[in-house]
Amino acid sequence: MTASDFTKTEGLSASPAEQREMLQRRLEIDRAARWPVGIFLGSSILWLVLGSLLALAASIKMHDPEFLANNPWLTFGRVRPAHLNVVAYGWLSTAGIGIGLWILSRLCGVAIEEYRSLALAALLWNVGNVVGTWGILRGDSTAVEWLEYPTYAAPFLLLSFTFVMMTAFSIMRRRRPGHIYISQFYIMAGFIWLPALFFTAHGLLVLFPVQAPAQPPINWWYAHNVLGLWFTPIALGAVYYLIPKIIGKPIHSYYLSIIGFWSLAFFYAWNGMHHLIGGPYPAFLITASVVASVMMFIPVVTVAINHHFTMIGHFKDLKYSPTLRFVVFGAMSYTLVSFQGSLSAIRELNYITHFTHYTIAHAHLGAYAFASMVFFGAIYYIMPRLLEREWPSRGLIRVHFWGSAIGITIYFVMLSWGGLLQGIELNLKETPFMEIVEATIPYLKWRSVGGSLMTIGHLAFMVSFVWMVIDRRNRGSEPTLFANRKPGDTKTAP
């Protein structure tokens, strides 16, 4: 069978006329999404590269404090929060919006009608990020972790997200009749949860700051929920869409996916307080959070069973599909980071790992090895469909994947190990503090090595993206676009 025979594959329930109509509808959906979603995805990659450079600077400063120390804009206290916010709002959120809207549009079977307001939203979102990053680097940080962007950046972000939500609701309202697929639940939930979280936390911590003792619980309620109720639902929605689509096999158990989604929806919001174990807060608050964290085993196990059992018999396909490779890496990391998170919330382990580099490694396992890798895979899947052209170079995709995969593995393993040793030592009263600090330096250097590899991968990704956008030649033989279209063929990929 050749690629051009694709629509003649056995087992199809549609007539040739219906097949043409469906291909045409997907083409219209992708063309309507081309500009707004393309701007979100393209700009997210620029933020990814900037965030990586800021991360590298912060990482090197941890073992070489003199590095870039003479410029006040590049001191650790500014570079580190700039990195965090750039990757959270510039990279992950920007990519998440683009990916979420495109998948929603495809699953609902309707084109984005609000492409002008959505393009404006993309512009506003990026202005908000530019203003926020500039504000942090010039010394205007709010000093509230995960919300360091100064107050004057928030209106851009909130206004932009209002347009995004209006588009998402419009797509859902116009959806074709029938089942709402689990990815639609996850993505819509993410689009509703983020503004609620941001509005509440920004209001209580930045605009009208409450008394100091009340701030950390709100802060960690927000920071943890951004991961679990924004990045996670968008990424899981993408995984539930991409794996079945690529391998042509429905998910292993739809029942489990329903249990997974609703248990996340009902229990996740309680998780954040486990960051305050040992703090001066009511015991019930912390204990409820520890219990909720352990209960996260339920959604995680359901998702893990679904993702991994769906892939059984198809692992050989990882050799040929870049999307599948990134997404499966991300799905496996989700299982790992979630199990680790639940266990880390248990007091006995938390007493050792709290305030150590172990927590940083855990955060990167979630935000990078899981969410970012899934988003990379999704972008590899979406862009050829938006632009109707192939990725230009397998070599660059290879550099991106291996740079990211090896980089995050080094980062996670070395920093987790160093953090555990650091935590054990910190609990021994007789060890001088400076000795503990010095003992972490080799692990911090390994972190910079891992971060450098990831940055190389991101640069390859950016070059690949820019090359793809400016190169208009048809590249029908590459692996990422499914249909080998002939010149003049109007078919889009499935």
Add this chain to the structure above:
Amino acid sequence: MLLPSFVILVVMLTLSFVTLLAFSKTASSGQFENPQEAARSIFDADEPIGKPTDPLLQNPPDEADSKI
């Protein structure tokens, strides 16, 4: 402490209520029935179920060339 607790409580209760409402509406509209069909709803009628939708996965034109 009273104002933040109140605001957070209102947001949490609202979100919980919306979540419960969404859950109830989802259940009553039959979304939890026939999971087989729901799992297959991701595929359009012109997409073959049971076969990879990527011809390069099914039948790579040149195995050495198509590996990434």
